[in-house]
Amino acid sequence: MNKKLVSIILLIIISFSIPVNSFAEGQLNIDAKSAILVDYYTGEVIYEQNSDEALPPASITKIMTLLLGMEALESGKISLSDEVRISARAASMGGSQLWLEEGEMQTVENLFKAITIRSANDASVALAEHIAGSEEVFVKMMNEKAKELGMTNTNFMNASGLPHEKHYTSAYDVALMSIELLKHKNIHELLTTYMDEMLVGKKKDKVQSLVNTNRLIKEYNGTTGIKTGSTNEAGFCLSASAKRDNLQLISVVLGSETSKIRFEESMKLLDYGFANYDSIAIGRKGDVIDRVLVYKGDAQYTEAVLERDSFLLLPKGSTGNVTKEIVLPDFIESPIEEGEEIGQLIIKVDGKEMDRVKLVSIKRVGKATLKEMFKKTLKNFLIN
Numbered sequence: 499m500n501k502k503l504v505s506i507i508l509l510i511i512i513s514f515s516i517p518v519n520s521f522a523e524g525q526l527n528i529d530a531k532s533a534i535l536v537d538y539y540t541g542e543v544i545y546e547q548n549s550d551e552a553l554p555p556a557s558i559t560k561i562m563t564l565l566l567g568m569e570a571l572e573s574g575k576i577s578l579s580d581e582v583r584i585s586a587r588a589a590s591m592g593g594s595q596l597w598l599e600e601g602e603m604q605t606v607e608n609l610f611k612a613i614t615i616r617s618a619n620d621a622s623v624a625l626a627e628h629i630a631g632s633e634e635v636f637v638k639m640m641n642e643k644a645k646e647l648g649m650t651n652t653n654f655m656n657a658s659g660l661p662h663e664k665h666y667t668s669a670y671d672v673a674l675m676s677i678e679l680l681k682h683k684n685i686h687e688l689l690t691t692y693m694d695e696m697l698v699g700k701k702k703d704k705v706q707s708l709v710n711t712n713r714l715i716k717e718y719n720g721t722t723g724i725k726t727g728s729t730n731e732a733g734f735c736l737s738a739s740a741k742r743d744n745l746q747l748i749s750v751v752l753g754s755e756t757s758k759i760r761f762e763e764s765m766k767l768l769d770y771g772f773a774n775y776d777s778i779a780i781g782r783k784g785d786v787i788d789r790v791l792v793y794k795g796d797a798q799y800t801e802a803v804l805e806r807d808s809f810l811l812l813p814k815g816s817t818g819n820v821t822k823e824i825v826l827p828d829f830i831e832s833p834i835e836e837g838e839e840i841g842q843l844i845i846k847v848d849g850k851e852m853d854r855v856k857l858v859s860i861k862r863v864g865k866a867t868l869k870e871m872f873k874k875t876l877k878n879f880l881i882n
Contacts, residue, residue, distance in 0.1 A: 526770060528763045531733065531753025534669040535767040537777065538677055538739065538746035539809035540853070544771055549670040552651045553752045556727030557594065557617045557711075558667070558735050559659030561675050562640045563626060564613060564725075568682035570629045571606070578607035582628045584620070591619035593660055593729070594711075598624065602700045612696060614688040615708040617726065619658035626657040633657055647674045661731045669750040676724050676737045676748050689723030690715055714738055718765055722746070726760075734760040740768050744809065745777040780808040780822070780845055780853070787857055788826055790840055795832035795863040802826055802841050805856040810845065821846045826857065834863040 526533075526545055534549040536542065543549070570576045581603045589600040596618045598604065604612075604621070606628065612621035626636035633656065640654040649671035655662040679685060692715050694708040711726040720740040727735040733753040740747055749767035754760035781787070781804045789799045810820070826841035834840065841857035 526766060528751065528767065529754060529759050530751045530763055532669040533749070533751050533763065533767065534673050535747060535749045535771050536673045536677070537771075537775070537809075537811040538680065538741075538748055539777060539807060540811050541674075541677065542811045543670075544747075544775065544811075545767060546670070549673075549750075550651055550668050552666040552668055554661060554665060554729065554732035555659055555667045555672065555752065556661075556729040556732035556735050557619075557659040558672055558725050558727040558737055558750075558752075559654065559657070559665070560613055560617065560622055560727075561672065561679055561725050561737060562643065562654065563622050563636075563657045564610070564685060565675060565679045565682070566629060566636070566639055566643060567606075567610060567613075567625055568679065568685055571684065572682065576606055576629060578605065578610075580606040580628065582606060582609060582624050584624050585627055587633065588620050588623040588627060591623055591658060591660070593619045593658070595620040596696065596698055596706050597704075599699050602698065602702075604698075608696055610685075610688060611691075611694060611708065614685070614725075615691055615694055615710045616706070617711050619660060622658040623656075644671070644675070647671075647678055649674055659727055659729070659732075661729050669752050672737050672750045672752070673748050676739065676750070679724065680722070680739060680746075680748075686722065689725075690721065692716055712736070712738070713761060714740075714764065717761075718768065724748075728757065736760045736764050738764040738768065740772075742772055743777075744779055745772065745775060745811075747771040774813060776812050776814055777809050778812065780810060780820075781843070781855070783807050784860075786860070787824055787841075787843060790826055791829040792834060792863045793829050793831045794866050795834070796866045797861070797863045800830075800834055800840070800863050801860040802857040803860045804843065805837075805839075805858045808843065808845060808853050808855045810847070810852060819848055821849075824857070832863050832865045834859045836860070836862040 532548040535545040584598045586600045594617045598620045609621045609625045612618040626633045630636035644652045651668035652671045655665040692710045714721045720742045722739045724737045735752045737750045749764045785804045786801045789801045823844040837858045839856045843855045845853040
């Protein structure tokens with residue numbers, strides 16, 4: 499895109515009903531110290547209540563542990579079949595646990611299962627040690643990832659969420675890491691598994707029942723996760739996600755007085771979102787938007803595709819005009835790598851920019867050989 503080329507801009511008006519202004523003004527008065535409701539695709543905040551206040555998160559911490567685990571898994575650093583030796587430190591964790599024994603072996607797959615369903619502190623530390631070598635190094639990774647995601651009111655001191663005066667986050671920051679975790683498709687089935695069991699102990703002679711601590715999986719239509727947490731210091735917390743049609747919402751409740759309240763308030767937030775908002779798909783990742791001429795390439799054209807999904811959040815019944823601006827150069831010079839940015843799609847509502855998505859090359863285009871260039875020149879000459 500740094501090439502000094504003339505760009506073309508195409509304006510396409512879409513006849514959807516879109517809001518001019520956003521978003522909710524109503525006060526829900528959530529019974530919790532802090533709460534937030536956000537749209538998964540756009541990150542737009544629909545409702546918030548003390549959402550930037552730093553609070554102890556309890557086991558909601560494990561969202562970050564799972565996120566780093568998914569990244570390690572998908573990068574090939576670890577695999578689900580890896581055998582992990584349970585250390586003395588992991589086996590000594592208090593709170594919610596599987597009662598893993600020092601020296602026993604568990605697979606990475608079982609550790610993920612134990613963290614997501616049972617919220618097991620011992621499994622969290624074991625996975626952290628397997629990924630980073632020690633929990634201390636893993637915590638450093640957690641804080642680096644938090645900074646990368648823009649979690650400005652967060653500091654982690656452990657991988658499990660056990661109480662520590664310097665271990666805190668905010669409802670808004672929990673929403674950010676929840677969105678990031680849900681981008682990893684491999685975690686979805688575990689987040690919505692209600693019951694399972696595991697064999698534990700050095701001899702694998704003990705059966706531990708796993709029952710998901712997030713009861714919304716059974717009680718709320720469209721639930722897709724994510725994680726509960728509770729300690730005396732944190733109160734009762736929940737990051738909940740649910741999807742209906744195109745609309746996917748994430749609610750976060752921190753510091754409720756009882757478990758019952760956290761679930762009721764989470765459902766209240768989600769109900770509000772689904773009752774008052776819709777989501778429309780502007781385009782999906784990989785959609786072909788246009789094609790661009792390649793100069794001196796071994797292919798004449800490459801197709802420009804969306805780098806990611808694009809959605810708009812809108813209040814039900816509102817109106818407005820949506821425009822798409824497709825910004826592409828007249829031509830690009832080879833070589834072009836697959837996935838390289840070659841343009842942008844800009845989404846506006848009544849002239850206000852709402853989203854900007856990179857357009858990337860669908861394939862690699864190498865430099866043409868002299869023979870190929872001669873053939874193209876001769877072909878163009880004959881055609882003309």
